[in-house]
Amino acid sequence: MNIQKAAIIGCGFVGASSAFSLMQRGLFSELVLLDANQKKAEGEAMDLSHGRPFAHPMKIYAGTYDDIGDCALIIITAGANQKPGETRLDLVHKNVAIFKSIIPEITKRNFEGILMIVANPVDILTYAALKISGYPKERVFGSGTVLDTARFRYLLSEHLNVASRSVHAYIIGEHGDSELAVWSGANVSGIHINDFCELRGHFSHDEAMERIYKNVRDSAYEIIERKGATYYGVAMAVARIAESIVRDEHSVLSVTSLMEGEYGLNDLCISVPTIVSQKGAEQVLEIPLSEKEQAELKKSAEELHKVLESLDL
Numbered sequence: 001m002n003i004q005k006a007a008i009i010g011c012g013f014v015g016a017s018s019a020f021s022l023m024q025r026g027l028f029s030e031l032v033l034l035d036a037n038q039k040k041a042e043g044e045a046m047d048l049s050h051g052r053p054f055a056h057p058m059k060i061y062a063g064t065y066d067d068i069g070d071c072a073l074i075i076i077t078a079g080a081n082q083k084p085g086e087t088r089l090d091l092v093h094k095n096v097a098i099f100k101s102i103i104p105e106i107t108k109r110n111f112e113g114i115l116m117i118v119a120n121p122v123d124i125l126t127y128a129a130l131k132i133s134g135y136p137k138e139r140v141f142g143s144g145t146v147l148d149t150a151r152f153r154y155l156l157s158e159h160l161n162v163a164s165r166s167v168h169a170y171i172i173g174e175h176g177d178s179e180l181a182v183w184s185g186a187n188v189s190g191i192h193i194n195d196f197c198e199l200r201g202h203f204s205h206d207e208a209m210e211r212i213y214k215n216v217r218d219s220a221y222e223i224i225e226r227k228g229a230t231y232y233g234v235a236m237a238v239a240r241i242a243e244s245i246v247r248d249e250h251s252v253l254s255v256t257s258l259m260e261g262e263y264g265l266n267d268l269c270i271s272v273p274t275i276v277s278q279k280g281a282e283q284v285l286e287i288p289l290s291e292k293e294q295a296e297l298k299k300s301a302e303e304l305h306k307v308l309e310s311l312d313l
């Protein structure tokens with residue numbers, strides 16, 4: 001396995017932006033792009049390669065499945081995206097069918113690295129990739145609510161006029177309509193969020209919490225309505241997760257991975273804070289949740305279970 005080598009399958013908005021984002025970070029020396037539309041992959045590889053004198057040295061080329069067996073990381077961004085008014089769960093049958101064709105091509109090549117799923121509905125597709133591949137659970141996980149968590153921290157930082165890096169708060173659950181904000185543990189540099197709000201002159205907690213949560217949850221719809229797709233934010237999230245893998249950081253990120261009893265949940269992939277290292281989704285963390293949050297997480301899991309039950313995996 002070549003730790004310096006990664007591949008992206010699906011070179012649409014999200015795949016191409018993720019390639020761009022990875023290039024800026026200089027995490028890999030070789031990046032293979034694959035797409036059902038080979039010309040699209042070739043065009044993206046050419047365009048990105050022309051920026052090489054301005055970025056970190058990285059060989060980027062359009063390849064085939066034969067080029068990706070030795071990758072340390074394969075990122076799957078192939079699949080239909082949401083159209084205005086569509087939910088992420090509406091994409092499920094189209095994208096599970098695509099995964100049933102992609103994953104066996106990877107397993108045939110004795111791939112020993114990590115599979116990062118980004119296509120939606122990401123929780124369902126991560127579970128599908130895990131089942132189809134038969135890989136150990138640490139090696140198959142999805143970008144989950146890493147983007148939603150970033151949106152949450154950004155909106156809180158704007159509300160409080162404090163750096164988003166100093167805001168510690170998570171969105172967990174489905175990457176979709178049933179996700180939830182963990183308000184009980186949200187803090188800025190150790191100061192509970194409500195206390196910090198008051199320090200900054202905000203006292204209407206319920207109104208602000210409702211508004212900020214809805215804004216996070218509905219971000220994708222708002223962006224899709226305006227520009228047709230979302231891709232820069234997720235591309236930066238992809239690069240951040242890749243960084244934690246390649247540098248063996250053990251950063252805590254809200255990726256989606258298989259639950260085996262954590263939070264009382266089983267046999268589904270859902271996002272919760274998780275240690276991400278060179279092993280992949282190394283350890284799921286059970287963070288303290290209020291009773292209301294526990295109930296919301298359970299409900300979110302039930303939504304995902306309903307979808308999984310309708311699939312032949």
Ligand SMILES: NC(=O)c1ccc[n+]([C@@H]2O[C@H](COP(=O)([O-])OP(=O)(O)OC[C@H]3O[C@@H](n4cnc5c(N)ncnc54)[C@H](O)[C@@H]3O)[C@@H](O)[C@H]2O)c1
Pocket residue numbers: 009010011012013014015034035036037040077078079080081082091095098101102118119120121122143144147175229230231234
């Ligand atoms: N997880 C997240 O936070 C997040 C955020 C935004 C978008 N997404 C998801 O990412 C996916 C891609 O979105 P997009 O906007 O890039 O869509 P897009 O339509 O621009 O690109 C999809 C690409 O996948 C390719 N593709 C389709 N079937 C393929 C196959 N079998 N093998 C290889 N390539 C194949 C298509 O040719 C196309 O280039 C969608 O499912 C979208 O919902 C996820």
